[in-house]
Amino acid sequence: MSDAPKQPAKPSTPSLNPFPLRERIKMPRQHMPEQSAEERARNYGEVNLGYSAELARQEALRCLECAKKVCTTNCPVGVKVGEFVQLILAGDFAGAAAKIREDNVLPAITGRVCPQEDHCEGACLLHKKGESLGIGYLERFVADYEQRMGIHSFHKVPPTGKKVAIVGSGPSGLTAAGELVQQGHNVHVFEALHELGGVLVYGIPEFRLPKQIIREQLDYMRAMGVEFETDVVVGRTVTIDELMEEEGFDAVFVGTGAGLPVFMKIPGEHCNGVYSANEFLTRINLMHAYEFPKYDEPIVDCRSKDVAVIGAGNTALDAIRSALRLGARKAFVIYRRSEAEMPARAEEVKHAREEGIDFQMLTAPVEFLSDSKGWLTAARCVRMELGEPDASGRRRPVPIKGSEFDLPLSVAVMAIGTSANPIIQSTTPGLKTNQRGYIDADQTTQRTSRKGIFAGGDIVTGSATVILAMGAGRRAAKSIHEYLTTGVW
Amino acid sequence: MRVTAAMPRITENEFGSVCEVQVFNIVDAEFIAPGIKRFVIEAPRIARKQRPGQFVILRLCEHGERVPVTIERSDRQRGTINIVVQSIGKTTHVLNSLVTGDSILDVVGPLGKPSEIEKFGTVVVMGGGVGTAMAYPTAAALKRAGNRVISIVGARNKELVILEREMREASDTLMITTDDGSYADKGFVTDKLRELMESGTRIDLVLAVGPIPMMRAVADTTRKEGIRTLVSLNPIMIDGTGMCGGCRVLVDGKSQFACVDGPEFDAHLVNFDVLVQRNSMYREAEQKSMAEFRRDAESQVEACRAGMGKP
Ligand SMILES: Cc1cc2nc3c(=O)[nH]c(=O)nc-3n(C[C@H](O)[C@H](O)[C@H](O)COP(=O)(O)OP(=O)(O)OC[C@H]3O[C@@H](n4cnc5c(N)ncnc54)[C@H](O)[C@@H]3O)c2cc1C
Ligand SMILES: Cc1cc2nc3c(=O)[nH]c(=O)nc-3n(C[C@H](O)[C@H](O)[C@H](O)COP(=O)(O)OP(=O)(O)OC[C@H]3O[C@@H](n4cnc5c(N)ncnc54)[C@H](O)[C@@H]3O)c2cc1C
Ligand code: SF4
Numbered sequence: 020m021s022d023a024p025k026q027p028a029k030p031s032t033p034s035l036n037p038f039p040l041r042e043r044i045k046m047p048r049q050h051m052p053e054q055s056a057e058e059r060a061r062n063y064g065e066v067n068l069g070y071s072a073e074l075a076r077q078e079a080l081r082c083l084e085c086a087k088k089v090c091t092t093n094c095p096v097g098v099k100v101g102e103f104v105q106l107i108l109a110g111d112f113a114g115a116a117a118k119i120r121e122d123n124v125l126p127a128i129t130g131r132v133c134p135q136e137d138h139c140e141g142a143c144l145l146h147k148k149g150e151s152l153g154i155g156y157l158e159r160f161v162a163d164y165e166q167r168m169g170i171h172s173f174h175k176v177p178p179t180g181k182k183v184a185i186v187g188s189g190p191s192g193l194t195a196a197g198e199l200v201q202q203g204h205n206v207h208v209f210e211a212l213h214e215l216g217g218v219l220v221y222g223i224p225e226f227r228l229p230k231q232i233i234r235e236q237l238d239y240m241r242a243m244g245v246e247f248e249t250d251v252v253v254g255r256t257v258t259i260d261e262l263m264e265e266e267g268f269d270a271v272f273v274g275t276g277a278g279l280p281v282f283m284k285i286p287g288e289h290c291n292g293v294y295s296a297n298e299f300l301t302r303i304n305l306m307h308a309y310e311f312p313k314y315d316e317p318i319v320d321c322r323s324k325d326v327a328v329i330g331a332g333n334t335a336l337d338a339i340r341s342a343l344r345l346g347a348r349k350a351f352v353i354y355r356r357s358e359a360e361m362p363a364r365a366e367e368v369k370h371a372r373e374e375g376i377d378f379q380m381l382t383a384p385v386e387f388l389s390d391s392k393g394w395l396t397a398a399r400c401v402r403m404e405l406g407e408p409d410a411s412g413r414r415r416p417v418p419i420k421g422s423e424f425d426l427p428l429s430v431a432v433m434a435i436g437t438s439a440n441p442i443i444q445s446t447t448p449g450l451k452t453n454q455r456g457y458i459d460a461d462q463t464t465q466r467t468s469r470k471g472i473f474a475g476g477d478i479v480t481g482s483a484t485v486i487l488a489m490g491a492g493r494r495a496a497k498s499i500h501e502y503l504t505t506g507v508w
Numbered sequence: 509m510r511v512t513a514a515m516p517r518i519t520e521n522e523f524g525s526v527c528e529v530q531v532f533n534i535v536d537a538e539f540i541a542p543g544i545k546r547f548v549i550e551a552p553r554i555a556r557k558q559r560p561g562q563f564v565i566l567r568l569c570e571h572g573e574r575v576p577v578t579i580e581r582s583d584r585q586r587g588t589i590n591i592v593v594q595s596i597g598k599t600t601h602v603l604n605s606l607v608t609g610d611s612i613l614d615v616v617g618p619l620g621k622p623s624e625i626e627k628f629g630t631v632v633v634m635g636g637g638v639g640t641a642m643a644y645p646t647a648a649a650l651k652r653a654g655n656r657v658i659s660i661v662g663a664r665n666k667e668l669v670i671l672e673r674e675m676r677e678a679s680d681t682l683m684i685t686t687d688d689g690s691y692a693d694k695g696f697v698t699d700k701l702r703e704l705m706e707s708g709t710r711i712d713l714v715l716a717v718g719p720i721p722m723m724r725a726v727a728d729t730t731r732k733e734g735i736r737t738l739v740s741l742n743p744i745m746i747d748g749t750g751m752c753g754g755c756r757v758l759v760d761g762k763s764q765f766a767c768v769d770g771p772e773f774d775a776h777l778v779n780f781d782v783l784v785q786r787n788s789m790y791r792e793a794e795q796k797s798m799a800e801f802r803r804d805a806e807s808q809v810e811a812c813r814a815g816m817g818k819p
């Protein structure tokens with residue numbers, strides 16, 4: 020059954036792997052050590068604990084060293100997976116991290132949050148043979164190693180004297196900043212909130228992506244020379260035109276994300292206890308409401324209460340698993356489609372299930388009910404069935420007549436998507452947007468309709484992923500550098 | 509020239525690495541009434557852009573919450589903004605304990621839609637309590653735009669009447685009421701408004717800023733006559749940029765985000781019940797914070813100063 024892959028492995032350098040291919044295929048994927056479900060469901064510590072050097076080596080041994088690097092071509096930033104895995108085998112973890120950094124400036128983050136099953140691991144040849152290589156786990160391992168050792172491996176070139184403004188400090192902005200500063204440009208990042216990191220700090224919770232990791236990445240970028248300024252809402256505090264005309268910025272990258280919450284516009288959405296996922300997660304992550312009263316920002320007390328999230332993406336799962344950690348008694352995911360369509364990362368769904376989240380599939384709320392003081396008491400829901408395929412190619416959920424029921428709830432969190440943050444578009448004359456309000460930018464150069472202004476990440480594509488935003492930041496950096504050195508638009 | 513937002517200070521973050529923290533210096537602070545303090549804060553970027561009706565969001569220190577406060581005025585030359593703050597709960601009590609030379613960790617703005625300033629004709633500007641400080645910049649701008657401005661300022665008692673001189677300068681006529689009659693006329697601002705309406709004065713626009721019951725009463729007073737009336741709503745906010753949706757208010761049956769669609773809305777379309785209800789959402793937690801503040805105010809203020817990133 021375990022015939023070697025058709026594709027011959029012809030590494031240019033002799034392999035460090037003593038095992039023949041057919042044996043590698045038989046090796047099981049190394050499990051990621053994690054906190055037990057019972058324990059972690061009540062704390063904010065990271066769920067995944069990380070590979071040891073030994074586990075990393077064991078896992079790395081499974082790589083088939085394919086000649087055709089489908090793992091790399093399916094990574095949005097083209098991380099040279101085969102090469103960094105070889106360096107792990109050689110015991111050169113720092114070298115492996117440096118190898119990843121050639122294409123990805125935030126490996127400690129992507130190793131944790133990339134939907135690997137859609138990218139590198141989904142394409143991995145081993146996947147077809149059973150379980151794909153744990154590329155994300157390995158990426159995380161070497162990045163953490165590098166951080167622990169305090170290795171700063173960047174090269175600096177002489178200053179070019181050009182100034183670039185980066186608007187927004189999410190993954191797209193940080194990636195663009197990191198690349199541009201290494202080319203000698205003066206890079207200044209403006210962030211509207213009081214903390215840097217975008218969704219990485221206000222959205223994704225501590226138990227999935229510890230803030231310390233982001234702070235260390237930011238320190239690293241500061242060491243590279245990136246300047247950061249928080250509390251600046253570009254468009255309001257200062258416009259892009261003012262930045263270019265009065266503050267001498269030669270180019271601007273806009274990476275402001277898809278930060279506006281979408282509501283369902285159903286009755287009762289203004290009840291006390293109904294949150295957008297953005298607000299719920301911002302209170303918890305950015306404002307530390309889970310540490311109230313040490314921190315001043317409160318959140319509705321979830322202890323011994325029933326909480327539901329509407330939606331089944333990463334945001335939804337982060338919200339409901341946070342509610343569990345706030346002490347919720349029952350925690351539901353209400354999703355109008357079926358399991359197969361859930362957009363969340365596979366690992367998050369698995370973790371959520373283990374933690375005891377109750378998945379109510381093919382279900383949608385139609386109204387929120389409240390008591391006389393306006394506090395949520397229940398969600399009136401309707402069951403759905405799958406009908407004909409819709410525009411997205413997925414079968415459209417259709418309500419089943421007469422299937423209404425009331426799900427008693429104290430807190431409901433809406434996580435049904437976000438829309439374009441309009442502040443930049445509405446304060447930058449001549450900046451073209453598409454019908455949905457996202458900024459129009461070229462897919463390869465990230466140029467917008469305005470000379471010197473580039474854009475990328477969720478503000479161009481709509482809500483996507485960290486790695487896609489980083490890919491856009493990287494392409495933008497490349498074409499900003501070109502523009503700054505040639506002056507040609 | 510580089511416009512700096514705030515003064516950098518070198519500090520250590522919680523992981524022991526050295527970093528620069530920008531803070532916003534308080535260059536002047538004085539009580540203008542019991543529990544109401546005016547601050548002059550260095551915030552050059554904001555001062556340059558502020559327009560009447562806009563606000564800032566403050567975060568006093570690392571463990572502080574984010575609270576919105578209207579910009580009473582700004583001085584572009586000096587690069588400062590003024591705010592007027594009433595002690596309500598913990599955050600405003602801590603803020604009002606800060607003095608000249610202290611600093612605020614985060615000040616972001618100017619946020620919200622500026623007030624619509626054009627020549628309407630006769631405008632009645634109504635300020636209740638600290639709402640007077642929020643209404644003042646708009647009153648002054650309306651006057652400069654050539655409107656006849658009639659201001660009605662209300663307070664609980666004589667001591668709480670604020671910005672009398674400023675409001676007088678910004679108005680053609682200034683009326684003052686106190687609930688207890690300890691100063692000027694006894695009664696409510698709506699009494700004066702009703703008198704004006706009954707006297708046949710033509711009113712083109714009413715702007716009311718103050719406690720929710722006052723704004724609701726104003727809305728009820730002008731509704732029958734169909735006088736265009738604006739109120740400045742004060743829901744609970746976090747980011748102030750439209751990101752969280754926490755500030756949503758029900759206007760004409762639709763959800764609007766007060767931080768980007770407002771804070772001013774058509775008074776006759778606002779659902780005040782929902783506003784009151786949503787503002788009560790964290791009452792328990794607020795009371796807990798306040799009780800802790802009362803137990804040991806001094807150390808709470810010190811903790812805030814220490815958590816500010818001061819060297
Ligand atoms: C809860 C949650 C969980 C997620 N989980 C995952 C996951 O597991 N894996 C994954 O790949 N993706 C995940 N995503 C999606 C991913 O986080 C986003 O696609 C990605 O962060 C987009 O990056 P960005 O740089 O475009 O914008 P953002 O990360 O949104 O950052 C934009 C930044 O710009 C700032 N900003 C906005 N307007 C202005 C302005 N006018 N001036 C100055 N600053 C401004 C914002 O405050 C923000 O800090 C998740 C998203 C959420 C909300
Ligand atoms: C646009 C706007 C402009 C404002 N301008 C001024 C001003 O110029 N001067 C002034 O003194 N006050 C102003 N306020 C009100 C001020 O924000 C609140 O008094 C302050 O947040 C109370 O915080 P606290 O911790 O002291 O009180 P808490 O004990 O936390 O709360 C007391 C009450 O204040 C309200 N509140 C609490 N937290 C918030 C929050 N994050 N955002 C908004 N409201 C909240 C709630 O109704 C609550 O019941 C404004 C509010 C808004 C929305
Ligand atoms: S960046 Fe993401 S997609 Fe690319 S190799 Fe790493 S984990 Fe895979």
Ligand code: SF4
Nearest residue numbers: 082083085090143144
């Ligand atoms: S990671 Fe997978 S696809 Fe890539 S070289 Fe190794 S086995 Fe092949």
Ligand code: FES
Nearest residue numbers: 748750752753767
């Ligand atoms: S305060 Fe968050 S959307 Fe208005």
